[in-house]
Amino acid sequence: MLVLHKKLREPAVEHIDSAMLAQHLREGNIVKIQSNRFERLLEQVSLASLKENFGDAPIFTHKGKQTLLGNLVQGLQQNPDCAIKTWYEEADYDDPRLDLYGVINLKRLEMLYQTLPFDLFAQWAITQSFLWLGYSTGSLHFDEIDNVLFQVKGTKRILLFPRQYTDVIDGRHRPERVPTLGFLSPSALKTNPWLGAVPHHEIVLNPGEGLVIPAYTYHAPIATSYNSISVNTFLFPHFRSKELIPDLSQFLVPKTNPFTPMFYYLIKAASWWFSQTGRSALKFSLYEFL
Ligand SMILES: O=C(O)CCC(=O)C(=O)O
Numbered sequence: 001m002l003v004l005h006k007k008l009r010e011p012a013v014e015h016i017d018s019a020m021l022a023q024h025l026r027e028g029n030i031v032k033i034q035s036n037r038f039e040r041l042l043e044q045v046s047l048a049s050l051k052e053n054f055g056d057a058p059i060f061t062h063k064g065k066q067t068l069l070g071n072l073v074q075g076l077q078q079n080p081d082c083a084i085k086t087w088y089e090e091a092d093y094d095d096p097r098l099d100l101y102g103v104i105n106l107k108r109l110e111m112l113y114q115t116l117p118f119d120l121f122a123q124w125a126i127t128q129s130f131l132w133l134g135y136s137t138g139s140l141h142f143d144e145i146d147n148v149l150f151q152v153k154g155t156k157r158i159l160l161f162p163r164q165y166t167d168v169i170d171g172r173h174r175p176e177r178v179p180t181l182g183f184l185s186p187s188a189l190k191t192n193p194w195l196g197a198v199p200h201h202e203i204v205l206n207p208g209e210g211l212v213i214p215a216y217t218y219h220a221p222i223a224t225s226y227n228s229i230s231v232n233t234f235l236f237p238h239f240r241s242k243e244l245i246p247d248l249s250q251f252l253v254p255k256t257n258p259f260t261p262m263f264y265y266l267i268k269a270a271s272w273w274f275s276q277t278g279r280s281a282l283k284f285s286l287y288e289f290l
Pocket of ligand 1: 132147149221
């Protein structure tokens with residue numbers, strides 16, 4: 001008989017510097033952090049200020065539609081009480097929150113991009129930062145890249161499986177046969193019982209708190225307030241900058257993730273193109289690499 005829903009303790013909050021961040025990522029540690037380096041972002045960002053200063057910016061919703069950031073903020077302000085589901089309840093793909101959940105590369109919001117703590121990330125070859133707005137749906141996935149997720153406004157609950165369980169669960173970017181929402185519901189556990197059997201963290205993020213999420217760690221963030229705004233930064237290590245072509249291991253090892261290959265030179269070229277033209281040249285799924 002499998003042991004269901006084994007919860008790990010919430011990690012203690014740490015104040016980290018760049019060296020500690022690198023160490024945690026090397027060791028694959030999930031760490032809750034507090035850092036005053038994000039203070040300018042905390043001061044400057046709210047739903048109202050985003051609408052006022054960046055209302056015309058193009059943002060992608062979780063259903064893959066492009067809309068204006070101002071419209072998404074308005075949708076959130078008009079729907080502040082969407083029922084919050086957990087990973088344990090049945091849910092369906094018509095959930096209205098999928099339309100009220102968007103992501104945008106922070107470079108499109110230049111003024112905010114400049115407030116990022118670049119010294120914290122100085123030892124990585126490339127960083128890409130994204131702003132997550134609204135009702136994060138709690139869908140389960142991992143990224144192939146190390147990540148720091150920082151809560152700017154509102155609250156978020158994140159479920160994470162330590163990455164030694166990644167292959168046990170499935171090993172793909174999004175586990176197959178697992179619903180986008182409610183992946184710990186009784187029906188979902190019938191299709192993938194490992195999700196209920198392996199231990200996980202449930203971590204609450206309040207404004208000013210962040211999470212270190214090592215590459216390949218399955219995680220599922222749920223926004224627990226309509227005004228949730230987070231900024232994450234993907235950290236591309238120097239050793240991968242030698243790659244001239246996408247990571248071919250994804251084709252050799254069928255279980256790795258085909259959706260987030262490392263294209264070091266393509267990302268470099270896309271960044272240059274964006275700096276010259278203001279236009280994007282590289283997009284995977286909802287992510288524009290700028
Ligand atoms: O906060 C969110 O809604 C999604 C963030 C996320 O999945 C990530 O940073 O990898």
